[in-house]
Amino acid sequence: MGTRAGRAAGAANDAAAQVCDTGPGTAEGIIAGDTSADVAVIGGGVIGHGIAFEAMRSGRSVVLIDDAPGSGASWAAAGMLAPVSELHYQEEQLLELMLEASRLWPGFAAALDAGAAGADSPAGTGYLTTPTLAVGADAADRRALADLREVQQACGLAVEPLTVREARTREPLLSPGISCAFDIPADHQVDPRLLITRLAGVLGAEGGSFVRRRAAGLLWQDGQVAGVRLAGGGSVRAAETVVANGLGAAALEELPAGLALPLRPVYGDILRLRVPPHLQPLLTATVRGMVRGIPVYIVPRQDGTVVIGATQREDGPSDPHAVSAGGIYQLLRDAQQLVPAVAELELLEATARARPGTPDNAPLLGRVARADGGDVPGLIIATGFFRHGVLLTPAAAAVCRQLMDFTPDPRWGGFRPDRFSRIPVTSGDSPKKEAA
Numbered sequence: 001m002g003t004r005a006g007r008a009a010g011a012a013n014d015a016a017a018q019v020c021d022t023g024p025g026t027a028e029g030i031i032a033g034d035t036s037a038d039v040a041v042i043g044g045g046v047i048g049h050g051i052a053f054e055a056m057r058s059g060r061s062v063v064l065i066d067d068a069p070g071s072g073a074s075w076a077a078a079g080m081l082a083p084v085s086e087l088h089y090q091e092e093q094l095l096e097l098m099l100e101a102s103r104l105w106p107g108f109a110a111a112l113d114a115g116a117a118g119a120d121s122p123a124g125t126g127y128l129t130t131p132t133l134a135v136g137a138d139a140a141d142r143r144a145l146a147d148l149r150e151v152q153q154a155c156g157l158a159v160e161p162l163t164v165r166e167a168r169t170r171e172p173l174l175s176p177g178i179s180c181a182f183d184i185p186a187d188h189q190v191d192p193r194l195l196i197t198r199l200a201g202v203l204g205a206e207g208g209s210f211v212r213r214r215a216a217g218l219l220w221q222d223g224q225v226a227g228v229r230l231a232g233g234g235s236v237r238a239a240e241t242v243v244a245n246g247l248g249a250a251a252l253e254e255l256p257a258g259l260a261l262p263l264r265p266v267y268g269d270i271l272r273l274r275v276p277p278h279l280q281p282l283l284t285a286t287v288r289g290m291v292r293g294i295p296v297y298i299v300p301r302q303d304g305t306v307v308i309g310a311t312q313r314e315d316g317p318s319d320p321h322a323v324s325a326g327g328i329y330q331l332l333r334d335a336q337q338l339v340p341a342v343a344e345l346e347l348l349e350a351t352a353r354a355r356p357g358t359p360d361n362a363p364l365l366g367r368v369a370r371a372d373g374g375d376v377p378g379l380i381i382a383t384g385f386f387r388h389g390v391l392l393t394p395a396a397a398a399v400c401r402q403l404m405d406f407t408p409d410p411r412w413g414g415f416r417p418d419r420f421s422r423i424p425v426t427s428g429d430s431p432k433k434e435a436a
C-alpha cells in the first residue's frame with residue numbers, strides 16, 4: 001500500500017514537473033512563432049488554456065502563447081471549486097459568476113475527458129464532487145462561521161450544521177476539540193496541474209498550436225487588434241486576441257490607450273504532503289477551517305496526497321516565488337489543530353505564487369470600450385481572477401466564446417476590463433503606436 005501511495009505521489013510529481021519545467025502536454029503542436037490563427041491567447045495558466053479549449057471547441061483555430069505555461073498562480077492553486085465557502089460580503093455579482101462556473105464544471109470536465117488527450121496526457125483532471133466541511137477551532141471561530149452561514153443562506157446557498165460527533169463520524173481524523181462543523185455539499189475540487197496538462201493534451205491533439213515565447217505586445221492594423229507581437233521578434237496574427245496572462249497583462253505593450261489594468265500580486269504559500277499508508281485516507285472531504293480567526297484548508301487528493309493552504313500576503317518579496325517561513329509555520333500549526341495527524345505527513349513541497357488581484361476582487365473580463373461607443377475590435381481581456389481562477393475557468397471560457405460569437409451575456413457586463421479606466425479610451429482605438 002505504501003509503495004502504491006508512493007508511486008501515486010511520484011506520478012503526480014512527474015506530471016507536475018512536466019507542466020512546470022517543459023510546459024504541459026507533449027511536443028505536439030509546438031511551433032516557433034510567425035503564424036496566424038482565428039484566436040491567439042496570451043498566457044497559458046488555467047484561464048488561457050480554458051479559453052483556448054473553448055475557442056477550439058467552437059470550431060476556431062487557436063494559438064496559445066506562453067514561455068512558461070502552467071508556472072504562474074495556477075501552479076500553486078489548491079483547485080477548490082468553492083462558490084459557497086468563498087462567499088464574501090458585497091460580492092453578489094461575483095457569486096453569480098462563481099455559481100455559473102460551478103454549474104458549468106461537470107460538463108467542462110466531461111468534455112475534457114471525452115476529448116482526444118494525446119498519448120502522454122495523464123487520465124483525467126482530478127475533478128471530484130466530494131463535499132467540503134467548514135470547521136471552527138474555538139468559540140469565536142464558531143460564531144464567525146455561524147454568521148457567515150447566515151449570509152450564505154440569505155444568498156440561497158446550502159450550508160448545514162453538523163454536530164462534532166457527526167462530523168467525526170464522517171471524518172474520524174478530525175480533532176475532537178473542534179468547536180463546530182458545517183456541511184457544504186456544493187463545494188468541490190479539481191487538480192489544477194492535471195487540468196492544465198489535460199487541456200494542453202486535448203488542444204495539441206485536436207490541432208491547437210503552442211508558441212513557447214513571451215508576448216511583448218499587441219499588433220494593430222486599421223484600428224483593430226490584429227494579433228500578438230512576440231518578444232525577440234516575430235508575431236502571431238489573429239482575428240481575436242485574448243489577453244489572459246494573469247499579472248503580466250498590464251505590462252503588455254500597445255494595449256489600448258487609456259486602458260488601466262490595476263492588477264496587484266497577492267502572494268500565497270501552500271504545501272503539498274504525502275499521507276502515509278496507515279493514515280489513508282486522511283480525509284474524504286475538503287476541510288476548510290477557521291483557527292483563531294485565520295483560515296486554513298486541507299484538500300485530499302485521489303493520489304494519496306493532501307494540499308494545505310494558503311496564506312494571503314501583500315508584501316513584496318524580492319523573489320516572487322519565495323516561500324514565507326512564518327506562513328508555512330502558520331499553515332502547519334493551524335492544520336494540525338483541526339487534524340492532529342497532519343504532524344505525521346511527509347512534506348513534499350512548499351510553493352508560493354502571486355494571485356492576480358484587482359481592486360474589487362472581481363476579474364477583468366470582456367472587451368474594451370472605445371470613446372465612440374463601440375468596442376476595440378479583435379481584443380478580449382481575461383485576467384484578475386484573484387482567488388477564484390480555477391473555479392472560474394469554464395465561466396471565463398464561456399464568456400470569451402460568447403464575446404467571439406458577438407452574443408455577450410449582459411449578466412457579466414459588470415466585469416468589463418475598462419471599469420477602472422478613468423481616461424476615456426481614445427477614438428480610433430489607437431495604442432501608443434500602431435504596429436503592422
Ligand SMILES: Cc1cc2nc3c(=O)[nH]c(=O)nc-3n(C[C@H](O)[C@H](O)[C@H](O)COP(=O)(O)OP(=O)(O)OC[C@H]3O[C@@H](n4cnc5c(N)ncnc54)[C@H](O)[C@@H]3O)c2cc1C
Nearest residue numbers: 045047072073074078079080215246248268388389390391
Ligand atoms: C496559493 C494559491 C492557492 C489558490 N487556490 C485556489 C483554489 O483553490 N481555487 C481557485 O479557484 N483558485 C485558487 N487560486 C487562484 C488561482 O490560482 C488563480 O486565480 C488562477 O491560477 C489565475 O490563472 P491565470 O491563468 O489567470 O494566471 P496564471 O496561472 O498566473 O497564468 C498566467 C500565465 O501567463 C504567462 N505569461 C505572463 N506574461 C506573459 C507574456 N508576456 N507572454 C506570454 N505569457 C505570459 C505566465 O507564464 C503564466 O503561465 C489560488 C492561488 C494561489 C496563489
